[in-house]
Amino acid sequence: MQIKVLYFARIKEAVNYSSEDVDLPETVETITALKHWLAQRGEVWANLFSGKLVVRAAINHTLVDDLATFESGDEVAFFPPVTGG
Amino acid sequence: MQIKVLYFARIKEAVNYSSEDVDLPETVETITALKHWLAQRGEVWANLFSGKLVVRAAINHTLVDDLATFESGDEVAFFPPVTGG
Amino acid sequence: MRLHSFPLLPVVSVVKVQIEDFDVGEVLASVRRDHPQIGAIVSFVGLVRDMNDHQSVTTLTLEHYPEMTEKSLQAIVDQAQQRWDIMDAVVIHRVGTLKPLDQIVLVVISSAHRQAAFSACEFVMDYLKTQAPFWKKETNNESERWVEAKSSDDQAQARWQSTRQ
Amino acid sequence: MRLHSFPLLPVVSVVKVQIEDFDVGEVLASVRRDHPQIGAIVSFVGLVRDMNDHQSVTTLTLEHYPEMTEKSLQAIVDQAQQRWDIMDAVVIHRVGTLKPLDQIVLVVISSAHRQAAFSACEFVMDYLKTQAPFWKKETNNESERWVEAKSSDDQAQARWQSTRQ
Numbered sequence: 001m002q003i004k005v006l007y008f009a010r011i012k013e014a015v016n017y018s019s020e021d022v023d024l025p026e027t028v029e030t031i032t033a034l035k036h037w038l039a040q041r042g043e044v045w046a047n048l049f050s051g052k053l054v055v056r057a058a059i060n061h062t063l064v065d066d067l068a069t070f071e072s073g074d075e076v077a078f079f080p081p082v083t084g085g
Numbered sequence: 086m087q088i089k090v091l092y093f094a095r096i097k098e099a100v101n102y103s104s105e106d107v108d109l110p111e112t113v114e115t116i117t118a119l120k121h122w123l124a125q126r127g128e129v130w131a132n133l134f135s136g137k138l139v140v141r142a143a144i145n146h147t148l149v150d151d152l153a154t155f156e157s158g159d160e161v162a163f164f165p166p167v168t169g170g
Numbered sequence: 171m172r173l174h175s176f177p178l179l180p181v182v183s184v185v186k187v188q189i190e191d192f193d194v195g196e197v198l199a200s201v202r203r204d205h206p207q208i209g210a211i212v213s214f215v216g217l218v219r220d221m222n223d224h225q226s227v228t229t230l231t232l233e234h235y236p237e238m239t240e241k242s243l244q245a246i247v248d249q250a251q252q253r254w255d256i257m258d259a260v261v262i263h264r265v266g267t268l269k270p271l272d273q274i275v276l277v278v279i280s281s282a283h284r285q286a287a288f289s290a291c292e293f294v295m296d297y298l299k300t301q302a303p304f305w306k307k308e309t310n311n312e313s314e315r316w317v318e319a320k321s322s323d324d325q326a327q328a329r330w331q332s333t334r335q
Numbered sequence: 336m337r338l339h340s341f342p343l344l345p346v347v348s349v350v351k352v353q354i355e356d357f358d359v360g361e362v363l364a365s366v367r368r369d370h371p372q373i374g375a376i377v378s379f380v381g382l383v384r385d386m387n388d389h390q391s392v393t394t395l396t397l398e399h400y401p402e403m404t405e406k407s408l409q410a411i412v413d414q415a416q417q418r419w420d421i422m423d424a425v426v427i428h429r430v431g432t433l434k435p436l437d438q439i440v441l442v443v444i445s446s447a448h449r450q451a452a453f454s455a456c457e458f459v460m461d462y463l464k465t466q467a468p469f470w471k472k473e474t475n476n477e478s479e480r481w482v483e484a485k486s487s488d489d490q491a492q493a494r495w496q497s498t499r500q
Binding site: 193194195196198199202204205206207208209210211212213214215216217218219220221270271282284285287288291292295326 | 358359360361363364367369370371372373374375376377378379380381382383384385386435436438447449450452453456457460491
């Protein structure tokens with residue numbers, strides 16, 4: 001399935017871009033699975049997404065936990081713990 | 086001993102004046118004793134000071150409880166529970 | 171609780187009892203000015219409502235005990251400044267005759283972090299409500315009455331005696 | 336907790352994310368106006384400090400997730416309005432590059448009684464700090480760094496999950 005993935009703050013700086021459209025294998029439909037899939041792209045990605053860092057996720061602009069599932073056409077965002085206010 | 090006594094709010098309205106100098110017998114030196122002494126002045130005073138109503142007291146501008154003692158020359162104030170803010 | 175990690179600033183506390191109205195924006199600006207250690211400002215404004223205890227209110231008159239009032243407010247602010255790591259504190263309370271929508275009281279607390287400012291501001295209001303010598307009389311077209319003290323205010327104050335937050 | 340003893344007013348909530356500064360006095364005046372049921376207004380202002388985690392701060396840049404930010408703030412305000420008997424709520428959060436002494440965030444809550452307003456205002460700030468998609472980067476003359484999330488903020492938010500006050 002195809003989804004849009006967005007990156008923010010230090011994650012955006014590490015991957016060096018802010019959004020991309022990705023085409024996922026059918027088995028990748030949870031945040032956890034997507035993190036594993038991204039972690040296999042290379043060292044930078046492994047550092048970010050293999051679990052050493054806390055990376056929060058949102059699906060279609062709502063905060064979710066790692067067990068949440070997404071569907072084709074969804075917007076998934078990854079970012080560090082928030083620090084506003 | 087001689088002290089100054091002040092009345093506020095509904096107590097002031099009931100006794101119909103706001104302050105007086107009183108000359109007390111030697112045994113009257115606590116707030117409790119002063120309330121009893123005032124209660125003997127008549128019906129209005131008995132209604133206010135014989136314990137049916139909550140009457141707060143201050144000695145020299147500091148809130149005190151009924152066991153507090155005062156000295157000659159002190160300013161004692163009686164008032165209902167406060168309702169500012 | 172007073173762990174200043176920055177050079178100690180002179181802590182200012184201002185306590186005023188006045189007939190005139192106050193300008194909250196102006197007070198906040200005066201608290202902010204030149205204090206880059208301040209990260210949080212919490213303020214409380216109390217207003218006259220047009221209904222209280224199911225009775226309509228046309229005027230609200232505040233009586234106080236002039237020689238005691240500012241001293242008692244200052245003692246409350248001193249307690250807050252001892253108890254929390256706060257910086258400036260401003261308390262302004264009006265007296266005289268007010269009407270619905272009028273401002274009655276303002277409490278402003280600044281601090282490096284928000285929790286101290288929130289707690290101290292609520293503490294000052296809870297103590298002011300139960301300790302400072304003000305009395306309210308309400309009128310409407312039919313009658314006048316002294317406002318009764320509320321047990322909920324006593325309970326609000328009592329919370330602070332058992333917690334150190 | 337929503338026990339309105341007066342005719343229900345339309346409850347207003349305003350959520351804004353903006354680059355421009357805001358005027359707290361003006362916002363407070365807009366919340367007060369024509370609402371004689373309001374007895375209490377609690378406000379919080381967050382400011383840029385010149386020191387954070389023992390490092391000096393020259394600029395603070397706030398990044399956010401535009402499509403999500405206002406929605407997330409609105410959800411926090413909705414929760415507060417469901418949980419407490421409050422009236423209006425205003426949240427304004429700035430983004431872009433700020434410097435020490437600048438205002439970052441404003442939360443204003445009005446209600447009939449003070450406790451609901453205090454609790455709701457602190458609740459909104461605690462949730463905003465841990466749920467709304469903002470990220471801070473600080474610079475000084477030597478370096479730049481992303482601000483780390485604080486466990487004290489997580490703890491502050493967690494308090495509300497076990498209490499209903």
